[in-house]
Amino acid sequence: MPRTTVAIQIPRFGSPEVMEEREIPLPDPGPGELHLKVGASGINFADLLQRVGLYGKVPDLPYAPGFEVAGEVVRVGPDVEGWKEGDRAVALLRFGGYAKDVIVHTEQTFPYPESLTPAEAAGIPVVFLTAWVCLFETGHARKGDTALVLGAGGGVGTAAVQLAVDRGLRVFGTAGNAGKRTFVVEELGAEACFDSRGAWGDELLATLGGNPGLDIALDPVGGPATKAIRGLLNPLGRVVFYGMSEAMPGRKRSWPKAALARFRTGSIHPLSLVVPNQGVFGVHLLYLKEKEAIMRPALEEIFQGVADGRWKPIMDRTFPLDQDGAVEAHRFLHDRKNLGKVVLEAPA
Ligand SMILES: NC(=O)c1ccc[n+]([C@@H]2O[C@H](COP(=O)([O-])OP(=O)(O)OC[C@H]3O[C@@H](n4cnc5c(N)ncnc54)[C@H](OP(=O)(O)O)[C@@H]3O)[C@@H](O)[C@H]2O)c1
Numbered sequence: 248m249p250r251t252t253v254a255i256q257i258p259r260f261g262s263p264e265v266m267e268e269r270e271i272p273l274p275d276p277g278p279g280e281l282h283l284k285v286g287a288s289g290i291n292f293a294d295l296l297q298r299v300g301l302y303g304k305v306p307d308l309p310y311a312p313g314f315e316v317a318g319e320v321v322r323v324g325p326d327v328e329g330w331k332e333g334d335r336a337v338a339l340l341r342f343g344g345y346a347k348d349v350i351v352h353t354e355q356t357f358p359y360p361e362s363l364t365p366a367e368a369a370g371i372p373v374v375f376l377t378a379w380v381c382l383f384e385t386g387h388a389r390k391g392d393t394a395l396v397l398g399a400g401g402g403v404g405t406a407a408v409q410l411a412v413d414r415g416l417r418v419f420g421t422a423g424n425a426g427k428r429t430f431v432v433e434e435l436g437a438e439a440c441f442d443s444r445g446a447w448g449d450e451l452l453a454t455l456g457g458n459p460g461l462d463i464a465l466d467p468v469g470g471p472a473t474k475a476i477r478g479l480l481n482p483l484g485r486v487v488f489y490g491m492s493e494a495m496p497g498r499k500r501s502w503p504k505a506a507l508a509r510f511r512t513g514s515i516h517p518l519s520l521v522v523p524n525q526g527v528f529g530v531h532l533l534y535l536k537e538k539e540a541i542m543r544p545a546l547e548e549i550f551q552g553v554a555d556g557r558w559k560p561i562m563d564r565t566f567p568l569d570q571d572g573a574v575e576a577h578r579f580l581h582d583r584k585n586l587g588k589v590v591l592e593a594p595a
Pocket residue numbers: 290291292293373374377398399400401402403404421422423424427443444467468489490491492493494495496497530531532533580583585587588
């Protein structure tokens with residue numbers, strides 16, 4: 248009898264309610280593969296973009312989103328070394344993580360510390376790796392640099408603030424409510440956090456003494472924010488652009504709003520970078536597979552840093568790993584309510 252599992256799929260593009268729980272075939276693990284029983288599945292802003300149909304290349308519908316899971320190895324395929332039944336593992340996927348079981352290659356799989364729950368472990372890989380690549384691989388952050396993290400209260404944002412503070416940077420953030428702003432300063436160590444819906448550019452400029460002074464800016468927002476940031480950079484300052492949340496202000500796709508966000512982000516001519524000595528870098532984690540030599544050690548260091556208490560996954564809340572849980576989780580992120588990470592959790 249062929250095995251099956253239950254996945255939460257996107258059958259058509261639309262608002263959170265389109266997601267459906269379905270029984271799907273579960274293949275046996277092939278050479279180098281593991282079968283993980285999923286304990287928790289991380290939710291990312293990109294899942295929302297996928298669900299509304301604003302995310303570039305995706306599988307044919309229907310498919311389950313989900314870039315990261317934590318769980319237990321229940322079957323080991325042929326030619327697998329170093330993994331056995333009962334091991335705890337996190338896995339990075341291109342899609343398919345909203346499911347009770349996944350088949351993953353050991354190349355995508357990492358052990359995680361015993362001190363973490365599956366929900367905490369599932370909330371680490373995407374946001375910490377993104378923050379790591381933006382700050383250290385592309386932003387070349389150095390001790391003493393001044394950094395701005397937009398969306399500092401979100402998943403990537405809370406990871407980025409922690410990594411930057413730990414590296415000895417002077418860190419500023421933006422966030423959309425007072426609770427997030429207080430947390431970013433008091434718990435994560437940023438110097439100040441400004442209202443993302445207010446005049447944060449002017450406030451930051453005043454805080455910097457009236458002179459542009461950013462060495463690094465992490466920009467996942469786009470639109471006018473990107474232009475504002477460029478005016479705040481020091482000579483040799485770097486913008487790392489890794490998302491355009493401005494393109495999705497609601498729970499459904501709106502082509503006019505997405506096009507407006509793109510238009511308002513503007514185009515950057517290389518010549519315009521010369522006199523101000525600026526750099527602009529783009530990052531997309533999904534297309535860094537060939538950089539495994541960077542990613543695997545980075546994730547090992549991230550999990551070691553978490554185990555040592557240098558930084559921690561900031562968890563807002565978990566929702567059940569089922570259709571209703573996924574719908575509620577997506578609504579929660581759309582409403583910009585989350586402080587840190589939201590995760591779908593299987594029953595114990
Ligand atoms: N390129 C990559 O490889 C990569 C990887 C991971 C994430 N990302 C991007 O990084 C960003 C953060 O991802 P995440 O998973 O950490 O998301 P998240 O936890 O939901 O945080 C996103 C934050 O962005 C702000 N935001 C939400 N909707 C917005 C909108 N329509 N306009 C402006 N700001 C908005 C909100 O902050 P406030 O309301 O507090 O301002 C929210 O807390 C997303 O844009 C995502 O696509 C890119």
